[in-house]
Amino acid sequence: EADIYQTPRYLVIGTGKKITLECSQTMGHDKMYWYQQDPGMELHLIHYSYGVNSTEKGDLSSESTVSRIRTEHFPLTLESARPSHTSQYLCASGGRGELFFGEGSRLTVL
């Protein structure tokens, strides 16, 4: 069973609000990733990190930001949410091989 956790699982907020999606893993993995996925569609890599104080933007232009102050923690922040940010956000971590995914955070911005 994967030891990677995302909170909140579901979030409905109004336009303009600041939100932080939490992602924590207890496996000691250096590599962590954030993906954005609309229902039934492909995953888009939006941010990744290869270790503490290392963050990179992915393929999809995203107005979100991330930080990696501790190995186990990789939060994603939206300073001002908009309806276009409505989506599912998946966090993953990996060591030498496979990726382990959290259950996702489904965000709805009204």
Place this chain on the structure above:
Amino acid sequence: SQQGEEDPQALSIQEGENATMNCSYKTSINNLQWYRQNSGRGLVHLILIRSNEREKHSGRLRVTLDTSKKSSSLLITASRAADTASYFCAILNDMRFGAGTRLTVKP
């Protein structure tokens, strides 16, 4: 990007039938992985096949890899309704995913 592309986009079969999904990629790889995603959930790793392997089995799953054709296939034998999910291939060190194959197994 070494993103794999899955084919077909959608597949609908009856319980008990076999399901075959394909993945094509563009560059040299060290290994290729297959993942499964139930609706609205995170992805779960199924199987990894290395570039020097041609076939690998895990329970009802059989994965093949043809590096000359830059393609892989995932076969699920004797499918069950619980196999209904989306299936993705991924290249290690790239960690980008295609749109996946949406498999529906009808009871």
